Amino acid sequence: MKENFSAIPVFVAVVERGNFSLAAETLGMTKSAVSKRISVLEDNLGVRLFNRTTRSIALTEAGERFSDYARNAVVIANEGFAALNNLQGIPKGTLKINAPMTFTRLHIVPYIKEFLDSYPDVKIVLSMDDRVVSLVDGGYDVGIRIGELEDSSLVAKKLTDCKSVLCASPAYLDQHGTPSKPDDLSHHNCINYSLFQAGAEWTFYKDNKKLKVEPKGNFIVNNSDAISEVLLNGLGICQMPTFIVAEHLKSKKLITFMDEYALPKHAIYAVYPERKHLPEKVRVFIEFISHKLGHGVGYWDDPD
Incomplete structure (x- = not known):
């Protein structure tokens, strides 16, 4: 019976992660140890919980029925441990x-x-x-x-x-001019952060109007540090959160513009x-x- 209870978190991890390898990684165990715990649990219960192939596993009907109870047991146990920690x-x-x-x-x-x-x-x-x-x-x-x-x-x-600003290096603006309105951005090299959750467009607000621009440029990247670096090197302009560029703004290595146009908050x-x-x-x-x-x-x- 004790082995059955200790195997419940292992069973739930396999169900949630979808295979023995990921479950083992989550639990800090070896894949073979996870497989053994599941096999012992199945033997003790007298039912097969997973159908296994060389490439995948799937819950059996018995496994599906057992999984709801097992998950609830793990949630309740974790809440109990958390409650005790809070009391302590x-x-x-x-x-x-x-x-x-x-x-x-x-x-x-x-x-x-x-x-x-x-x-x-x-x-x-x-x-x-x-x-x-x-x-x-x-x-x-x-x-x-x-x-x-x-x-x-x-x-x-x-x-x-999280405040954002539109900025570029003084060298870039000296060479290409300073945009004064969103439409001007179509004539500039706009650096794009590929993981930007708001989508491909840049949004501006002025006089209760929303203005959207789809930036065009020759550099798209999924890392903000890389954008900061190329901005400092004068490659183009970008919307940047101040938590990245605040020090560069204070030192004038980067300059904001179009400040009268508000960016999304x-x-x-x-x-x-x-x-x-x-x-x-x-x-x-x-x-x-x-x-x-x-x-x-x-x-x-x-x-x-």
């Missing part, structure tokens, strides 16, 4: 975080040591990725998201505003799977990083 008031355990590359490098990684020094019983596993990935599929406790959030079952807590959020009891390790991380970022207005936008 000691954040501990592995905290898996998924966050965008450049923002994390600039504004989260510098504070990791301070956080871990404050909470020595917490271990952080940080995945930096500009693509929006599933927190549930990846087994993440918390994610950092920038911009408009998709409708989902995730809980979102706003950390701070965005925010930076911490998101996490909906739970009745938020794990203490997640709660203290969100509070910590929110405080560091500026509680509503990013510290990088501070004029001082």
